[in-house]
Amino acid sequence: MTIDNPNYAYPARSSNRKGPNLDKIGWVFMRASGVVLIVLIFGHLFYNLIWTEGGIQAITFGFVAGKWADPFWMWWDVIMLWLAFIHGSNGMRTVINDYVHKEGIRKVLIGAVVVAAAVLIILGTLITFTFDPCPAGADPELLPSFCATL
Amino acid sequence: MRVSQSTSSLADETPKPSKNRIAGTVYRGNEGMWSWVLHRITGIAIFFFLLVHVLDTAVVRVSPEVYNAVIGAYKNPIMGFGEIVLVGAVVFHALNGLRIIAVDMWPAATKIQRSLFWVVIALAVILVVGFSIRHIPNVLGAH
Numbered sequence: 001m002t003i004d005n006p007n008y009a010y011p012a013r014s015s016n017r018k019g020p021n022l023d024k025i026g027w028v029f030m031r032a033s034g035v036v037l038i039v040l041i042f043g044h045l046f047y048n049l050i051w052t053e054g055g056i057q058a059i060t061f062g063f064v065a066g067k068w069a070d071p072f073w074m075w076w077d078v079i080m081l082w083l084a085f086i087h088g089s090n091g092m093r094t095v096i097n098d099y100v101h102k103e104g105i106r107k108v109l110i111g112a113v114v115v116a117a118a119v120l121i122i123l124g125t126l127i128t129f130t131f132d133p134c135p136a137g138a139d140p141e142l143l144p145s146f147c148a149t150l
Numbered sequence: 151m152r153v154s155q156s157t158s159s160l161a162d163e164t165p166k167p168s169k170n171r172i173a174g175t176v177y178r179g180n181e182g183m184w185s186w187v188l189h190r191i192t193g194i195a196i197f198f199f200l201l202v203h204v205l206d207t208a209v210v211r212v213s214p215e216v217y218n219a220v221i222g223a224y225k226n227p228i229m230g231f232g233e234i235v236l237v238g239a240v241v242f243h244a245l246n247g248l249r250i251i252a253v254d255m256w257p258a259a260t261k262i263q264r265s266l267f268w269v270v271i272a273l274a275v276i277l278v279v280g281f282s283i284r285h286i287p288n289v290l291g292a293h
Contacts, residue, residue: 031247031250031251031254034244034247034248034251035247035248035251037244038244038247038248041240041244042244045237045240045281049233049237049281049284049285049288050281050284050285054288054291055284055285055288055289056224056225056230056233056285056288056289057225057288057289057291059221059224060214060217060218060221061210061214061217061218062214064207064210064217065210081204084200085200088193088196088197088200089197091193091194091197092194092197095190095193095194116201120200120201120204120205123204123208124204124207124208127207127208127210127211130211131210131211135213135214138213138214138215139214139215142214142215142218143214
C-alpha cells in the first residue's frame with residue numbers, strides 16, 4: 001500500500017490548515033450535485049420540450065400553473081434551482097480563481113456571483129411557493145382549466 | 151508499508167518549463183484538454199442562461215399576459231436554434247461530468263479517458279439529434 005509522502009512538494013492541503021476542508025467538501029458537492037442535476041435537468045427538458053405535445057410552443061402561463069398545482073413539480077423545480085445555482089456558482093468561483101489574479105477584482109467578482117445566486121435562489125423559491133395559478137381578474141383563456149371549477 | 155515510487159519521485163523535483171512550448175505538458179492539446187475547455191465553456195454558458203431563465207420564469211408572478219409575452223421570446227426559429235445549442239451544452243456538460251467522476255474514481259477509466267471523451271461526444275451527438283427531431287417541428291409549427 002502507499003501512504004502520503006510527507007516530503008511531497010505539492011500536498012493537497014497545507015498541513016497547518018485547521019477546520020473543515022471546504023475545498024474538499026466543494027469537490028464532493030460538485031460530483032454529488034452533478035449526478036442529481038443530470039436527473040433533474042434531463043427530466044425537466046424531457047417533460048417540457050419532448051413529452052409535452054407542442055414542446056416549446058406549449059409553454060404558457062397555463063402550462064406552468066398546471067405543473068405547479070402539483071407539489072411534485074414544485075419540489076422538483078425548487079431542488080433543481082438550489083442545486084443548479086450552488087453548483088454553477090461554485091464552478092464560476094473556480095473559473096474566477098483561475099483567471100483573476102488581482103485580489104480586489106477577484107473578491108468583487110466572486111461577491112457578484114454569490115449575490116446573484118443568493119438573490120435568484122430566494123426569488124425563485126418564494127415565487128414557486130407563493131404562486132397563484134388562478135389570479136383574480138385574469139383572462140380565463142390564459143389560466144389552467146381547473147381554475148374554472150374553483 | 152512503503153512510500154510509493156511515483157509519489158516520492160515528485161518530492162524534490164521542481165517542474166521546469168519545457169523548451170518546447172507546444173509540448174510543455176502531455177496534457178496540452180489532446181482529448182483531456184478539449185474535455186476541460188468544453189466543460190468550462192459549457193458550464194459558464196449554462197450559468198448565464200440559468201440567471202436569465204429564473205428571471206423569465208419569475209415573471210409568472212406578474213400576470214399571465216406578461217409571462218406569455220416574455221416566454222414567447224423563446225418561440226421563434228432563432229431562439230429555437232439557440233435551444234438546440236443550449237441542450238447540446240447541457241448534454242455535453244452532464245456526460246463529461248460523468249466521465250470526470252469515472253476518471254477520478256476508477257483507475258481503469260483513467261486509462262481510457264481519451265476514448266471516454268469520444269464516447270461522451272458520440273452520446274451527446276445522438277441525444278442532440280434525437281432532441282432536434284422532436285424540437286424543430288415544434289419550433290416551426292404554429293401553435
